[in-house]
Amino acid sequence: MSDLLTSAEVILDCLSDGVYVCDRERRIVYWGKSAERITGWRPGDVVDRRCLEDVLCHEDKDGHRLCGEEHCPLHRSMVTGATTTVPVIVFARSKDGRKIPMQVTAAPIRNESGEVIGGVETFRDLSLTLQDLERAKKIQTQTLEQDLPADPRLRFSTFYLPHDIVGGDYYAVKQLDEDRYGFLLADMEGHGLAAALYTMQLASVWNQHFQLLTNPAGFAAEVNKELVQIFGRVVTFATAVCGVVDARARKVSLTGAGGPPPLIIRPNQAFEKIECPGPPLGVMEDVPYHEQIVELEPGDSMLLFSDGAFEIRNARDELLGVDGLAKIVRRLDYLKNQLNMDELQEELLKFSNEIRLQDDITIMEVRYLGQHASH
Amino acid sequence: MEIVEKRENDICILTPVGRLDVNTSESFREHLLQVISDGTKNIILDCQSLDYISSGGLRVVLEGAKRVWQMEGKMVLCSLKEYIKEVFEVIQFDAFLPIAETVEEALKKF
Numbered sequence: 036m037s038d039l040l041t042s043a044e045v046i047l048d049c050l051s052d053g054v055y056v057c058d059r060e061r062r063i064v065y066w067g068k069s070a071e072r073i074t075g076w077r078p079g080d081v082v083d084r085r086c087l088e089d090v091l092c093h094e095d096k097d098g099h100r101l102c103g104e105e106h107c108p109l110h111r112s113m114v115t116g117a118t119t120t121v122p123v124i125v126f127a128r129s130k131d132g133r134k135i136p137m138q139v140t141a142a143p144i145r146n147e148s149g150e151v152i153g154g155v156e157t158f159r160d161l162s163l164t165l166q167d168l169e170r171a172k173k174i175q176t177q178t179l180e181q182d183l184p185a186d187p188r189l190r191f192s193t194f195y196l197p198h199d200i201v202g203g204d205y206y207a208v209k210q211l212d213e214d215r216y217g218f219l220l221a222d223m224e225g226h227g228l229a230a231a232l233y234t235m236q237l238a239s240v241w242n243q244h245f246q247l248l249t250n251p252a253g254f255a256a257e258v259n260k261e262l263v264q265i266f267g268r269v270v271t272f273a274t275a276v277c278g279v280v281d282a283r284a285r286k287v288s289l290t291g292a293g294g295p296p297p298l299i300i301r302p303n304q305a306f307e308k309i310e311c312p313g314p315p316l317g318v319m320e321d322v323p324y325h326e327q328i329v330e331l332e333p334g335d336s337m338l339l340f341s342d343g344a345f346e347i348r349n350a351r352d353e354l355l356g357v358d359g360l361a362k363i364v365r366r367l368d369y370l371k372n373q374l375n376m377d378e379l380q381e382e383l384l385k386f387s388n389e390i391r392l393q394d395d396i397t398i399m400e401v402r403y404l405g406q407h408a409s410h
Numbered sequence: 411m412e413i414v415e416k417r418e419n420d421i422c423i424l425t426p427v428g429r430l431d432v433n434t435s436e437s438f439r440e441h442l443l444q445v446i447s448d449g450t451k452n453i454i455l456d457c458q459s460l461d462y463i464s465s466g467g468l469r470v471v472l473e474g475a476k477r478v479w480q481m482e483g484k485m486v487l488c489s490l491k492e493y494i495k496e497v498f499e500v501i502q503f504d505a506f507l508p509i510a511e512t513v514e515e516a517l518k519k520f
Contacts, residue, residue, distance in 0.1 A: 270469055270472050270473040293501050312502055314506060318476075319505075
């Protein structure tokens with residue numbers, strides 16, 4: 036054997052990725068030089084301590100701690116006996132208290148009889164990549180955070196939580212004339228960076244055409260045509276619901292383009308799904324779009340959302356669904372108060388039994404307060 | 411992924427077996443696009459043995475459909491299990507992709 040291959044530890048110490056090894060109780064038995072380089076923790080600081088103790092403090096991007104049982108990639112891999120197939124992005128704490136973004140993979144270590152006796156975790160410093168993504172996030176957030184229209188007869192509110200750092204949902208509201216406001220909530224197929232880039236295209240198509248929303252079906256047809264051109268040979272699409280709310284005529288006109296049916300919630304807590312079927316945007320030109328008209332009474336509220344808000348499965352693999360979402364909203368005593376989006380997110384997480392939700396979530400509320408609130 | 415292939419005149423009938431998900435959609439994609447680049451522009455996707463379709467699977471179906479449309483061909487789906495049918499209907503793909511109850515009915519759509 037060549038001299039080069041005499042010591043595995045020497046080789047491990049040359050890697051740029053951090054490496055450490057734990058026993059079955061997640062007690063750290065080996066801490067590589069590169070792990071020290073990335074985190075500042077020296078072997079003497081961490082060896083013999085359990086990795087779930089106050090050492091690395093792995094968190095996900097939303098600040099949820101991962102060091103328990105089910106969400107720890109290393110623990111999972113030792114229990115299932117499987118190597119992580121998709122690297123997990125976590126934030127770890129360095130010795131000087133910085134949060135370092137890292138990409139983690141974990142694999143079980145077996146003895147000769149195949150029994151799992153420990154695990155090895157490797158991690159790669161993602162600080163530079165993350166800086167770039169954070170800038171992208173700022174650009175995207177800026178596109179989404181337009182001032183919502185102020186009209187004493189109506190109230191608009193929005194909630195947006197991307198699954199990754201950037202997301203594939205897009206929403207916008209604009210005043211069209213004295214009484215009418217156009218809105219759109221769209222969801223690019225997929226999530227992550229590619230979907231996020233396409234939302235910038237949605238934003239530009241929106242800015243160009245939102246005035247057409249006095250006729251939502253016509254707006255959808257025009258946006259569809261544009262997106263077919265933009266997507267070209269790339270196979271993707273957007274699902275959406277758009278419409279116009281008229282504060283004087285007390286009605287809302289909706290056009291669906293593959294998006295989930297909006298919910299109308301009445302002051303007596305009754306809710307109604309407004310089915311507005313229509314083909315997704317950007318697949319084929321010259322497909323028909325239709326309009327649904329809903330009359331509004333004072334206190335009525337309309338919720339639009341992306342499918343991430345209800346395509347959530349619980350531990351028994353049951354789907355939450357639009358009805359389930361409506362029940363949660365009702366339970367939160369939503370009509371008395373403004374919908375508390377943090378509470379809603381908490382409820383959705385509780386249902387899913389996961390540490391984070393699996394898709395981008397956007398919710399838009401349009402509430403009709405009544406004419407008396409007018410000037 | 412096992413894919414049964416049959417021909418009926420100039421129509422190719424593909425029957426994917428099992429789950430069309432992240433693990434299988436690439437092999438299904440290769441098969442489908444190969445059939446198309448071999449010159450077939452009329453395709454029936456017989457879904458009688460399809461147990462599941464993921465959003466990635468949907469994309470592959472759409473990619474195939476877009477290719478045959480470019481050749482002025484057609485893709486028809488048939489024999490969808492209830493769950494799969496819902497997936498297509500919820501996302502309104504049935505606006506582009508005709509859905510038939512049986513292979514015989516699908517053949518009549520060409």
